[in-house]
Amino acid sequence: DQQVKQNSPSLSVQEGRISILNCDYTNSMFDYFLWYKKYPAEGPTFLISISSIKDKNEDGRFTVFLNKSAKHLSLHIVPSQPGDSAVYFCAAKGRDSNSGYALNFGKGTSLLVTP
Amino acid sequence: SQTIHQWPATLVQPVGSPLSLECTVEGTSNPNLYWYRQAAGRGLQLLFYSVGIGQISSEVPQNLSASRPQDRQFILSSKKLLLSDSGFYLCAWSGGGRPQHFGDGTRLSIL
Numbered sequence: 001d002q003q004v005k006q007n008s009p010s011l012s013v014q015e016g017r018i019s020i021l022n023c024d025y026t027n028s029m030f031d032y033f034l035w036y037k038k039y040p041a042e043g044p045t046f047l048i049s050i051s052s053i054k055d056k057n058e059d060g061r062f063t064v065f066l067n068k069s070a071k072h073l074s075l076h077i078v079p080s081q082p083g084d085s086a087v088y089f090c091a092a093k094g095r096d097s098n099s100g101y102a103l104n105f106g107k108g109t110s111l112l113v114t115p
Numbered sequence: 116s117q118t119i120h121q122w123p124a125t126l127v128q129p130v131g132s133p134l135s136l137e138c139t140v141e142g143t144s145n146p147n148l149y150w151y152r153q154a155a156g157r158g159l160q161l162l163f164y165s166v167g168i169g170q171i172s173s174e175v176p177q178n179l180s181a182s183r184p185q186d187r188q189f190i191l192s193s194k195k196l197l198l199s200d201s202g203f204y205l206c207a208w209s210g211g212g213r214p215q216h217f218g219d220g221t222r223l224s225i226l
Contacts, residue, residue: 002158034214043121043205043217044159089159102149102174103215107158 003027004092006106013113019077021109023090026071030092034103035064035075038087047088048075080113087111117142121206121218129226134179134193136221138206141187146208148189149215150181153203165189201225 005024013019021035031052036044050057050064050073057064063076077084087110091103118141128134140146150162161174163181171181178197182190189206203222209215 004158006158036217041124041220041222043207043219046214046216049214091159102161102164103159104161105151105159107156 002107003030004090004104004106006088006090006109008109009107010110010112013080013111015082015113015115016079019075019080019084019111019113021075021077021088021090021111023073023075023106024071025073025092025104027092027094027104028071029094030104032093033064033066033073034091034093035062036089036091036105037084038089038108044089077111080111082113082115085111085113117208117216119206119208119216119218121221123221124219125222125224127224127226128196130198131195134191134196134200134223136191136204136206136223138189138191138218139187140189140208143187143208143210145186146210148183149207149209150179150189150191151205151207151217153205155202159205163191196225198225 003026034049035047037047038044048059048062048064050066055066066073087108089108090106121138147166149164151159153159165171165183168183179193203220205220206218207215
């Protein structure tokens with residue numbers, strides 16, 4: 001049962017333009033959301049997060065937006081750079097005892113930024 | 116600073132053979148530790164997590180087991196590997212309210 005969904009397996013964006021990666025979730029108990037970036041043959045690295053008490057968090061070129069009513073979040077990268085090409089995973093963490101220690105991950109979106 | 120080490124990076128094993136993957140964390144004490152698997156075309160699936168020595172919680176029934184013999188050591192094992200155990204195995208740690216940090220993973224291929 002996939003509680004975190006990334007419906008776009010891949011995305012191609014031109015360098016300098018905005019990249020928008022989307023993520024939907026089904027569990028209303030999720031209260032903390034994260035984005036990880038993963039290069040081939042490496043572990044995911046933490047990128048940015050947002051608590052459910054906020055609707056936006058910004059860190060340099062990266063901004064995460066949260067729409068709780070729609071159970072949707074998105075990651076915006078602007079301007080996109082070729083080094084941003086990687087797989088991006090959306091993850092969520094919940095308040096209930098079953099999920100409190102672990103992250104639920106989406107399947108990832110492969111971003112390609114072309115020169 | 117905290118670091119996480121996972122080995123080996125790549126492993127090729129025959130069906131029916133045993134498995135032992137090791138993960139260690141440095142620079143922190145009493146971390147939460149996790150084992151994830153990424154199968155081909157799929158996201159990261161949590162296999163086990165541990166909040167302390169000897170405390171293991173399993174998220175999915177499977178052919179694998181985990182142990183935490185020391186505070187900063189987490190081991191993933193199997194007595195007999197199946198073809199379906201192939202995948203990319205990731206160890207992670209968290210603590211102090213920080214996000215989970217991952218090791219570089221082990222690519223396991225079962226022949």
